[in-house]
Amino acid sequence: MAKSDSTTSSGKKSLVPRDYLFPFILLTSLFFFWGLANNMTDTLLAAFKKIKSISDFQTSWIQMAFYGAYFCLALPAAILIKKTTYKTGVIAGLSMFIAGALLFYPCSKTMEYGHFLIALYILAGGLSVLETTCNPYIILMGPEETATRRLNLAQSFNPIGSITGVILSKFFILSGLASHTAAERARMSGAELSAVQSEELNAVMGPYVGVAFILLLILVMILITRMPKASDGSSALNLGATLRRLYANKKYLYGIITQFFYVGAQISIWSFTIRYAMKELSINEESASNIYILSLALFIGARFIFTGLMKYFRPAKLLMFAAVMAALCCVFTVVFHGYTGVICLAMISFFMSLMFPTIYGLTITGLGEDTKIGGSGHIMAILGGAVLAALQGIVSDQTGSINYSYAVPLFCFLVVVMYSLYIEKKS
Secondary structure, three states, X not given: OOHHHHEOOOOOEOOOOHHHHHHHHHHHHHHHXXXXXXXXXXXXHHHHHHXXXXXXXXXXXXXXXXXXXXXXXXXXXXXXXXXXXXXXXXXXHHHHHHHHHHXXXXXXXXXXXXXXXXXXXXXXXXXXXXXXXXXXXXXXXXXXXXXXXXXXXXXXXXXXHHHHHHHHHHHHHHHHOOOOOHHHHHOOOHHXXXXXXXXXXXXXXXXXXHHHHHHHHHHHHHHHOOOOOOOOOOOOOOHHHHHHHHHHOHXXXXXXXXXXXXXXXXXXXXXXXXXXXXXXXXXXXXXXXXXXXXXXXXXXXXXXXXXXXXXXXXXXXXXXXXXXXXXXXXXXXXXOOHHHHHHHHHHHHHHHOOHHXXXXXXXXXXXXXXXXXXXXXXXXXXXXXXXXXXXXXXXXXXXXXXXXXXXXXXXXXXXXHHHHHHHHHHO
């Protein structure tokens, strides 16, 4: 990259070089769409609990399918982009994303819970490939000095997609659920129940298929756009040697473990926000989704605030502050009830906002030729969303209290605190 492209007239390193601006915008739009898909999926837990009259643990299978795909596809995606190009990875991931979303149509006709899980697995596999590709691509799309800020900027559009996904779910999925309780459904005849579920599953299907057609247009734009050939070094792959180097890098290894627990906390909190609000405020799914929207709005605002603060404070110091505050909010969510507990729950999202990209940036910067494979470790760590959401579901079912289940993300935030302390000591 030419010096004039990456440095401003005042000598400061630019956030995004001029030549990379349009490709950067295209990639950032994908951050929006996988945020949308993630949080539409979170609302499916409340939707399928009602449609199928299943337990909290059974609804968590949605997250196990979704984030299990993240784990399984991340390393193959890293190998793909190591052998080919970042653009190839973007195209492959986006194609899977579209295919999984379109499969919601036949699933709505078969009405089988397992078929929806398969469609989600394919969709999430595409998201895994996209995240494995786009995060390091953004890191390399400009000066190393501004890499963490650049990733935080791109990631700022992820929660905008998230809140859009919840709004779509509120008006097109949750509003389409019948008012019948589980007891009332149990008393229905097979034909009556099937008719009710068919209408509800059509409501679930609609937003996913609509998003798929929008993504087709973006795929065409990416295919015809000349994308930068950002590189972390040779395309030669010696996976064994790369994994050994990464395993020996304590900052990286501890970062991956921390990311596992952070993502677990985020997904656990958002997966059960609607359930928590329903219990504490005695409201239905559609009304409770407003609390989820509030949480995501706080997440969005805080992401831009923390990105700005990174000009003045070290990322690890901000990470420590945010993790401590998130842990305290978890304690209050367990202890308090009513509107107080709900407000504390929403505030967790404010402090979570900078965590994923900051942990990612702190661990990935400086990996050189190991960047692509190293980046896949963070995407594999998203498995934490499946494991810890399932654990939270079990705690909720066993204790009979959704409040007590928030002890699970509390522990996760303490892990983030420990990692930020470790990074600060190394600084």
